[in-house]
Amino acid sequence: xxxxxxxxxxxxxxxxxxxxxxxxxxxxxxxxxxxxxxxxxxxxxxxxxxxxxxxxxxxxxxxxxxxxxxxxxxxxxxxxxxxxxxxxxxxxxxxxxxxxxxxxxxxxxxxxxxxxxxxxxxxxxxxxxxxxxxxxxxxxxxxxxxxxxx
Amino acid sequence: xxxxxxxxxxxxxxxxxxxxxxxxxxxxxxxxxxxxxxxxxxxxxxxxxxxxxxxxxxxxxxxxxxxxxxxxxxxxxxxxxxxxxxxxxxxxxxxxxxxxxxxxxxxxxxxxxxxxxxxxxxxxxxxxxxxxxxxxxxxxxxxxxxxxxxxxxxxxxxxxxxxxxxxxxxxxxxxxxxxxxxxxxxxxxxxxxxxxxxxxxxxxxxxxxxxxxxxxxxxxxxxxxxxxxxxxxxxxxxxxxxxxxxxxxxxxxxxxxxxxxxxxxxxxxxxxxxxxxxxxxxxxxxxxxxxxxxxxxxxxxxxxxxxxxxxxxxxxxxxxxxxxxxxxxxxxxxxxxxxxxxxxxxxxxxxxxxxxxxxxxxxxxxxxxxxxxxxxxxxxxxxxxxxxxxxxxxxxxxxxxxxxxxxxxxxxxxxxxxxxxxxxxxxxxxxxxxxxxxxxxxxxxxxxxxxxxxxxxxxxxxxxxxxxxxxxxxxxxxxxxxxxxxxxxxxxxxxxxxxxxxxxxxxxxxxxxxxxxxxxxxxxxxxxxxxxxxxxxxxxxxxxxxxxxxxxxxxxxxxxxxxxxxxxxxxxxxxxxxxxxxxxxxxxxxxxxxxxxxxxxxxxxxxxxxxxxxxxxxxxxxxxxxxxxxxxxxxxxxxxx
Numbered sequence: 163x164x165x166x167x168x169x170x171x172x173x174x175x176x177x178x179x180x181x182x183x184x185x186x187x188x189x190x191x192x193x194x195x196x197x198x199x200x201x202x203x204x205x206x207x208x209x210x211x212x213x214x215x216x217x218x219x220x221x222x223x224x225x226x227x228x229x230x231x232x233x234x235x236x237x238x239x240x241x242x243x244x245x246x247x248x249x250x251x252x253x254x255x256x257x258x259x260x261x262x263x264x265x266x267x268x269x270x271x272x273x274x275x276x277x278x279x280x281x282x283x284x285x286x287x288x289x290x291x292x293x294x295x296x297x298x299x300x301x302x303x304x305x306x307x308x309x310x311x312x
Numbered sequence: 313x314x315x316x317x318x319x320x321x322x323x324x325x326x327x328x329x330x331x332x333x334x335x336x337x338x339x340x341x342x343x344x345x346x347x348x349x350x351x352x353x354x355x356x357x358x359x360x361x362x363x364x365x366x367x368x369x370x371x372x373x374x375x376x377x378x379x380x381x382x383x384x385x386x387x388x389x390x391x392x393x394x395x396x397x398x399x400x401x402x403x404x405x406x407x408x409x410x411x412x413x414x415x416x417x418x419x420x421x422x423x424x425x426x427x428x429x430x431x432x433x434x435x436x437x438x439x440x441x442x443x444x445x446x447x448x449x450x451x452x453x454x455x456x457x458x459x460x461x462x463x464x465x466x467x468x469x470x471x472x473x474x475x476x477x478x479x480x481x482x483x484x485x486x487x488x489x490x491x492x493x494x495x496x497x498x499x500x501x502x503x504x505x506x507x508x509x510x511x512x513x514x515x516x517x518x519x520x521x522x523x524x525x526x527x528x529x530x531x532x533x534x535x536x537x538x539x540x541x542x543x544x545x546x547x548x549x550x551x552x553x554x555x556x557x558x559x560x561x562x563x564x565x566x567x568x569x570x571x572x573x574x575x576x577x578x579x580x581x582x583x584x585x586x587x588x589x590x591x592x593x594x595x596x597x598x599x600x601x602x603x604x605x606x607x608x609x610x611x612x613x614x615x616x617x618x619x620x621x622x623x624x625x626x627x628x629x630x631x632x633x634x635x636x637x638x639x640x641x642x643x644x645x646x647x648x649x650x651x652x653x654x655x656x657x658x659x660x661x662x663x664x665x666x667x668x669x670x671x672x673x674x675x676x677x678x679x680x681x682x683x684x685x686x687x688x689x690x691x692x693x694x695x696x697x698x699x700x701x702x703x704x705x706x707x708x709x710x711x712x713x714x715x716x717x718x719x720x721x722x723x724x725x726x727x728x729x730x731x732x733x734x735x736x737x738x739x740x741x742x743x744x745x746x747x748x749x750x751x752x753x754x755x756x757x758x759x760x761x762x763x764x765x766x767x768x769x770x771x772x773x774x775x776x777x778x779x780x781x782x783x784x785x786x787x788x789x790x791x792x793x794x795x796x797x798x799x800x801x802x803x804x805x806x807x808x809x810x811x812x813x814x815x816x817x818x819x820x821x822x823x824x825x826x827x828x829x830x831x832x833x834x835x836x837x838x839x840x841x842x843x844x845x846x847x848x849x850x851x852x853x854x855x856x857x858x859x860x861x862x863x864x865x866x867x868x869x870x871x872x873x874x875x876x877x878x879x880x881x882x883x884x885x886x887x888x889x890x891x892x893x894x895x896x897x898x899x900x901x902x903x904x905x906x907x908x909x910x911x912x913x914x915x916x917x918x919x920x921x922x923x924x925x926x927x928x929x930x931x932x933x934x935x936x937x938x939x940x941x942x943x944x945x946x947x948x949x950x951x952x953x
Contacts, residue, residue, distance in 0.1 A: 175945055176952040198937060248942045249951060252932050256942065257915030261927040263908050265950060267920020270906035272697035273758050278904060281704070281892035288889040292732055293687035295884025296641035296712050301597050302677065302738050302775070304636040307657040308590040 163222055164188050165204075167229070170217035174228065177249045177256065181217050197223055201243045209234045218244055226250040575764035578733055578748050585680045586739055594677035594738055595654065596647055601674050602637075605654075633657050638741060639776040641713070641879060647738070648679035682736050686885055688729040688750075693758075694891055700725050707889045711745050713774045713878030716888075719747075723767055726758065727751040732885050734774065741775020776879050905950070914946075923950030 165188075168181035187204055195201055200220065206212060218227045227244035234240055249256065263269060587593045597605065633656035654674040693700040702721045710716045711732070724730055729750040736743045747768035754760045779787070897903070905921040914922060924946045929939050945951055 173952060175949055178953065246938065248934070248938045249945065252934055252942065255932040257913065259914050259927050259929055259931060260911065261914050261924040261946070263910045263912065263917070263922060264925045265905040265921065265923040266908050266917050267901050267905045268917050269910050270908045272906060274907040274909060275698050276907040280895045281699070282895060285890045285892055288891065290689050290691070290887040290889065292689055292885040295686060297883065298643035299639050299641050299879065300644050301602060302638050302640050303595040303597050303634060304739065305593045305595065305656045306591065306633045306635065307655070308587070308593060
């Protein structure tokens with residue numbers, strides 16, 4: 163069993179994680195453990211070396227995990243509790259899935275209402291005048307009869 | 313008639329099968345009914361056009377054959393439609409029709425020689441699709457995109473739903489029913505545009521290209537898939553880009569999706585002139601001329617001795633022949649005038665009056681109805697988003713001699729021209745204010761169809777009466793006071809901004825304002841009043857009193873501006889727009905994304921944020937717990953690529 167530990171610098175809901183500082187451990191599980199949320203012990207020379215690791219990959223499972231708990235037990239035994247990172251684990255398949263995208267940073271319809279867009283309570287008021295107005299006046303007189311001599 | 317044809321999926325159709333022989337799913341029907349209607353329409357109009365043109369291009373020998381073939385042609389249309397539908401339903405909206413319509417089937421209309429389809433004749437349906445399988449056809453016929461329904465014994469129709477280039481949208485279809493197209497012959501385009509470099513054909517144009525041996529029809533129907541040139545989402549990834557594609561096959565209904573609309577300018581004014589009837593005359597006196605006239609009216613009665621007997625006897629007064637004098641907010645240059653001898657009652661105003669000289673000439677008005685065009689403004693989107701429209705952005709329009717009204721932001725936003733025209737009846741001041749909206753070619757930006765029409769129409773009165781008798785003056789003062797009282801106490805009722813209600817004028821009681829018009833009505837006989845209904849009823853003046861328009865949340869910006877008040881009010885129209893102040897945090901787009909409704913693969917988004925309404929995870933080999941977690945992340949909090 164090959165377990166690789168990493169320092170994950172990406173947010174949890176990022177599909178493709180940036181993982182660094184790989185440390186490789188080999189061994190065998192000596193107790194039952196879940197594949198989705200394994201928990202196991204590592205025998206390390208110095209427990210503090212695991213301080214910066216927050217992410218793991220188990221080769222045989224082909225899955226990526228968040229290290230959600232580290233417990234130092236007797237001696238130099240450190241128990242790691244993991245939770246599967248489904249985004250990174252199934253990244254390739256996930257990217258080929260069809261979906262109805264409701265929000266994105268690259269494709270959008272800006273004319274759909276967006277409840278998360280914020281506006282201030284105060285508005286701006288604009289005035290647009292027409293180019294012409296009634297700037298003159300004139301008289302109109304109505305008279306009876308035709309304007310012809312009779 | 314063709315013999316039985318076998319399709320690649322083993323579906324057998326006979327030559328007489330019609331569209332009714334194939335069952336469609338609702339989605340398929342919604343998508344392709346318009347295409348088939350397109351074919352139907354093409355043949356109907358094409359054939360009709362041919363008939364009307366006397367079968368232009370057909371010799372006298374073949375024309376009768378063609379005309380007699382029309383019923384059979386109609387049958388072929390139905391068969392082609394059935395074939396297309398069958399192809400589409402059989403293979404997930406992608407299919408190839410083989411042997412569907414052979415060219416020789418089309419030639420069988422003739423008795424041997426082919427009057428309609430020559431030896432190389434084909435039945436083609438082109439649509440915008442860069443699918444490359446038909447390069448051979450393309451090179452033969454010098455076309456860039458084409459999908460052949462029937463051709464020279466090898467008949468194919470392919471419609472790919474989601475090809476990279478195609479994007480699953482049929483926008484335009486060229487249906488060509490013609491003869492062999494010699495590649496060396498350049499078609500002569502008689503009208504319209506056949507092919508544009510962008511691959512789009514002009515929407516809505518028909519043209520008939522008569523090449524040396526070809527006659528064919530181009531038709532593009534935006535409605536065939538419920539699309540216009542606007543595509544509802546944007547795959548480009550460019551900031552602020554608003555181009556996009558309409559989701560394929562998702563119409564949401566089986567309506568016609570017909571985006572055609574009538575476009576028109578402001579109607580021309582009526583040519584009615586009451587002074588042609590001989591009972592009235594309208595004059596445009598200068599102040600000096602009015603002074604001269606009043607000096608006669610109020611001068612020493614001995615001057616009356618100069619006048620005919622009827623005036624001397626006191627039976628009639630001058631003012632009886634001058635029912636109305638008013639001020640209009642126009643210039644003399646706006647009027648059609650003819651300088652002539654001033655007269656009343658058919659009697660020229662002359663007679664050696666010492667104060668006037670021998671005669672008084674005055675400009676007579678020769679056109680009773682005038683149009684005062686106050687010009688146009690344009691209004692462009694500020695945000696380029698939903699924030700430009702109601703309820704986020706609102707507007708009100710101040711109209712001189714009327715007041716303030718609310719307009720529909722959806723109708724005027726992005727208008728190329730908002731034109732205001734006052735159509736004035738110089739007889740009584742009755743005025744109709746027309747607001748004409750012109751908004752063209754917005755489809756690509758925001759999906760809106762063309763708009764060019766008068767959408768708002770308001771009745772008012774722009775004449776300020778100058779009472780020339782004491783009785784008339786009392787009436788005038790009373791009317792003014794009544795109008796002010798009505799405006800102050802009456803709750804304003806909003807005028808519907810659009811549609812028939814606006815054009816018909818708003819409702820309201822006629823009590824207050826009626827008196828103002830009644831004053832005019834007293835001095836004017838019935839003749840001529842029919843010119844404007846507002847004069848008769850008086851309702852419109854009262855309406856102006858009531859229609860003190862609130863704008864934006866019940867705010868009252870003003871009240872009655874008609875008649876005497878109008879002259880004292882603002883006399884240039886203006887639009888008041890209330891826009892929100894948007895607050896976008898830094899990197900909003902990258903962190904939150906913008907709203908969308910796009911069906912595509914998640915991997916289409918290559919960076920930034922993504923959130924989905926639904927995901928098809930069937931191809932992910934995971935357990936249900938993991939699947940639920942995947943869906944929960946992508947539909948609730950979203951993810952970053």
